[in-house]
Amino acid sequence: MGKMKVNLCGIELDNPVIPASGTFGFGYEFAELYDINVLGTFSFKGTTKEARFGNPTPRIAECEGGMINAVGLQNPGVDRVISEELPKLKKCFNKKVMANVSGFSVDEYVHTCALLDKCEQVGWLEVNISCPNVHGGGMSFGTSPEAAAEVVRAVKAVTVKPVIVKLSPNVTDIVAIAKACENAGADGISLINTMLGMRIDLRTKKPVIANKMGGFSGKAIFPVALRMVYQVAHAVNLPVVGMGGVSCAEDVIEMMLAGAVAVEVGAQNLIDPYACKKIIEDLPRVMKKYGIENLNDIIGGVL
């Protein structure tokens, strides 16, 4: 069997497959179905300083080859994540978990990251910079190189764990944002977050989503995600985690050829709760089919 181990910012993963934040909760819904220790790791539900209910419902819309969600970062807040969710997770997951962090100001990112940095179960901090900056006119941190760099610098100053910055695709030049994060001290880049989308119900002539717009994800976005992973991976000297529409082992290989050292799987978990397990089990077959002995040999193989 080919070698599937990869190294993400100094921590070895048994395989490159990582369920993406927001599609895997805090792991235990899936642990009822299979042993989640088969995963490389997973990125837990986006966590903020305070507890959040998120957006009004409907929050979900069907699309061709995907879905839109406007959950709005519902989470119990970092204190309860540490006191309740992580102890529960410990019972079913013995690997390092990726802590996904969001904030609505630099101070909120700093507060949440500093607390999670002290948790032994946390291996990486994945900083989601797609949230609106309440002190910056509501514009997302991830749409400006300066704002993105400011978050990264502030978070790096209070953490020792690797900081992976999760980029928004809803920008004109994603490479500029990635480079700004690299220069600010990021340890890795993950991309892409969801693409801003919208649906209208013809019967009511109103948006399907209560929040009008939401993040489009699913198979349909894979080519766009792959392109952006390729562009960023070739522009920065950091490990890149690729995601966006990944639904099978072949997609994982494509992402790695584009330059990803590990690959997150998102919306597919919601329609097939066994998706990541199946992808991991199918990887050796696909590797063999395409003559790949060791996944590390193909990372960034497409120039």
Place this chain on the structure above:
Amino acid sequence: MKQVFLTVNKNFALTDNVYKMVLTGDTSGITNCGQFVNIKLDGLFLRRPISVCDCQNNELTLVYKVVGRGTEQMSRIKEGQCLDLLVGLGNGYDCSLSGNNPLLIGGGVGVPPLYMLCKKLIDEGKTPTVILGFNTANEVFYKQEFEKLGAKVIVCTVDGSCGVRGLVTDGMANLEYSYFYTCGPEPMLKAIYRTAKTSGQFSFEERMGCGFGACMGCSCKTITGYKRICKEGPVLCKEEILWEK
């Protein structure tokens, strides 16, 4: 929750737009009345959540209304086709609170989940009364099925073309009951909430992503905190409901 592959045995129209589908296979994952299943359909990204109407001897009955692309596609499924379902989703109704003569109130396509509940209550020696609400006579379904179980059935139609003229709350007006269980459109649930004389349980509907608690797509606020309609619901007790919309 369990993922199963069931074979469609029957799939036919009960009314102009309400269909009955009977599937066979391993239904052991369905552990309570009032739960739902989430069905994978060809060419559609998200699964479609449908409430369980009945389930026994490895036979699952779904009664669904054609309202969009998913249910329209379901209505065209032929006998013998195999479907991928996640089953045993949601909490379902708690029968232990029913008392001796509970009232079951279903509105339109909210009627089906009450069937398995009614069956269970009768098996437990209770004497349920069932109110079925529709707009008009040709929309009525499952009246005889509930009667065959031995329940007292009151049909209400808005236009008076069958049974009591008016809403389900008109049918409830002079009844005595120990507890109630309901499922139907939200305006009906709200009216029942305002007028019911006892405590009871409400089954809610929401657009869902996963249907098993992972995506937080169907959350609602309750007096006892945030709940996921798909996981801690779809059934909520009267005492915990917060009407927001």
